[in-house]
Amino acid sequence: MTAPTPTYWLEPTEQVAAGLRRYTRRDTDGGWTCAEGWHEALVFTGTEPAESRNTDHGRVLAHRPDVAHDDPRWPAECARGCGYQFTDGDVWQEWQEQLYRRADTGEVVTLRPRRDYDPPGAPTPAPPGAMWNAWWMPDTPAWRGPDGMALMVRLPDGHDWHVDGEASNCTRKGDHTHKCWVRQGDPRTGSVTAGKDGDTCAAGAGSIASTGYHGFLRDGVLTAG
Ligand SMILES: [Zn+2]
Ligand SMILES: [Zn+2]
Incomplete structure (x- = not known):
């Protein structure tokens, strides 16, 4: 928890x-x-x-x-x-x-996760909760949201979630007219909600699951997992 x-x-x-x-x-x-x-x-x-x-x-x-x-x-x-x-x-x-x-x-900060043998002077890794635009991802609807960003969020367990990508349990795989997570709010103000409010599939209820975390992104907060 x-x-x-x-x-x-x-x-x-x-x-x-x-x-x-x-x-x-x-x-x-x-x-x-x-x-x-x-x-x-x-x-x-x-x-x-x-x-x-x-x-x-x-x-x-x-x-x-x-x-x-x-x-x-x-x-x-x-x-x-x-x-x-x-x-x-x-x-x-x-x-x-x-x-x-x-x-x-x-x-x-940097996006690179910390390693236990990092030398002194290594940049500080971004802690959980970080949001950024993965600009290097392909510039197509499969990878990006309506604002043109490929939004990433660092989860409490350290995994990076591609919000605009396809969920592993998507029920409309390959159909890029929908989003598995429909996001609202401006990432730059830290007020994003990701859910099922829009053209979406039947995967989950808008939650995100990784190895060590299961929760929701609501109003800019990753819920307790
Ligand atoms: Zn060695
Ligand atoms: Zn989907």
Whole structure:
């Protein structure tokens, strides 16, 4: 049972968090643990100005020169403390993630969930209740609501709910003239209700279920689940 969780809007900032990530390649269907041979480390090197990729929304790191592989900021070993030392053949990835500003508190956060081996300086993950426009999703009615947004909500259990998407138990699958969750209210003011009031299907009663949460979004609040 979780307490009711108020939602809040995330506005994209003009900055991204930049970092340097190393990880081992996965050539087989191995697992995601050190014992199974998968190792990872990500360090953050600061915030950088973003630039718009298109006219509407969506910002990416401004172009910059590649970071040389002998730059000492690249992590040398697995962040999980297993002692694995990265080799030249492991992946060198220049990381970037969009930074958002909470409309309610002004705090700057990221969408990336926290990992227990995150280094100091990692951006703060958006806590449950966050709402944002997943602008990178396809620009079709199957993915977006009537205001053109692909609305996402972070649930109390940390799962991200695509409000404008199709419910797993939809009874009109593939029919994009309806919405499994009909939403009302402006996400930017944190007053959204998602329900069955409109052209919809017979799936549920407008509730949302994930692994660790089952509840409703009403008047900008995720009900106790
Ligand atoms: Zn490891
Ligand atoms: Zn449906």
